[in-house]
Amino acid sequence: MVQIGYTLMTEQAGPRELVRHAVGAEESGFDFSVTSDHYFPWLRSQGHSPYAWSLLGAVAQATSRLPLMTYVTCPTFRYHPAVVAQKAATLQLLSEGRFRLGLGSGENLNEHVVGRGWPAVDVRHEMFEEAVTIIRALFEGGHVTHHGKHYDVDSARLWDLPDAPPPIGIAVSGEQSCALAGRQADLLIATEPKPELLSAFDRHGGTGKPRVGQLPVCYDTDRDAAVARAHDQFRWFAGGWKVNAELPHPDSFAGATQFVRPDDVAGSIPCGDDVDAFVEAVRPFADAGFTEVALVQIGGDQQEPFLAWSEKKLLPALRDAFA
Template sequence: MTTRFGYTLMTEQSGPRELVRYATLAEEAGFDLEVMSDHYFPWLEEQGHAGYAWSMLGAVSQATSRVDLMTYVTCPIMRYHPAVVAQKAATMGILSDGRFTLGLGAGENLNEHVVGRGWPPVNVRHEMLAEAVEIIDALLGGEDVSWSGQHYRVDSARLWDVPEQRVPIACAVSGRQSIETLAPRSQAMVAVEPDADLVRMWDGVKGGPTRKVGQVPVAWGRSKDEAVERAHREFRWFGGGWKVNAELPGPAGFAGATQFVRPEDVADSIPCGPDVDAIVEAVRPFWEAGFTDVALVQIGDETQEEFLKVAQAELLPALREAAG
């Protein structure tokens, strides 16, 4: 299966108008898909943005015509009710002419605490996600849904505007339990680590190969020192891992948790500087593990336009040649 390469529209580091412009430039550069984060807060104050993803996705759907679009990922358990997520996804399916995939995950305290309902333990969050996916799946399938479950109630819901091509669901998973729970109602897998075991487990439950979408942060730049400094300034939160990151309540918490992370620590995990081959090698483990799609995160708003030019001229050809 041919590996497809994507561009991440990072709502935490760029404003809404800029992201729509980058979306058009990324399509022109030759990326196959564009994924968008869905946050209420940035991880760090230095990033400085957190526009409403669904408004921007609607604009991007009209500014582009070819690339696939995807949330990476939306949390449907607290800040949004599952019935409303289904409605948004169906509308995006229409606006994008079938190019949209609904990426779902169990979320982060960073974004969900704003509705004042606290932050449940991880096992409860996974129960909530499984129930939410079941509701969303039924609504996207055109069903009239009334639901009285452990975590949600739905009263006589139906989607009145649905695309001709059903919106596929992609779910973020981390192990066998989440795969066995979510794979039956999902068409694609999301994971941030190039774990071949996850791929095998997913395909085993699905009964054959399906789509798997990963993501890799990079800090391309003409100067390696500047790129390392930028990656440290805006992406040092990344090293904590999702088990930690999901629990922190806001940018101040991430700043405190990462106060002792050094620039060289970030550079050890994120390719920084002008070396295109280093980016290729950072992405390679994903296609070798069996991922079909890999979205790049270019760190730093001020670098996006130059990065996209380099991606078109050098990086995408190098990635496609290496991936075969």
């Protein structure tokens, strides 16, 4: 059975609204939730970007069943890995064991703000693996001292450590990141339903571990309105991660996607209220072998209608299709 999740997309709603959406997702019957961790929105039209970790602390208190997860946090530039470990351990305690720490190598869009530059991808992967190693060491308890190529840790210790540390998920997009995930991750994270990613993950040690995908959708009873909203706020998605990781500003994404047409967006994102179209959009993830798929409803002011529709129609149809 494929579990169906809900995305708290910080780029398109303020913090109080996002907490309300999380409560609604729990009440509607979603199996889990994921939360983006950004400093900027992708496009100005999205209009938000509150601090994900404050949001998650509030959501942990406002909900009682819904599993939580960062999707994803970059532990290399804005945050030192020792600080990420502390935040994740605290959130695992606050949520009483409902938290998973999703990690990725990040995007220039969010990480440039601390003024440390944006090195080549091989260097970023090297930094990322070192950061994950530090986080895992701190999760094991005791004092950690580390003097590596990219990070120093001086006698750090997590004083409030849960009995079971948060499982670590690693976002993948190619062979190199799949190899890292196979070695270091408890679960795989991906935004594209590519079977070759899962095969590579398995080759490097990921066999039997969960794999979580994500799918943007745009529910609206008016399909034309849904297509227009998806184009306005989510056309950045067409760039692919090799491009998305490099652009430094929402205006860069606007320029890079200026020739993307509404029909191009509607060709890859289900828009409207045809349940069958949404089910078929999830199918490639299920067929590839993903065990979980988190949906992103586009439009911060369109979450309540989507949650109501999901409870009545979409979630039952998805469970029937992928039981």
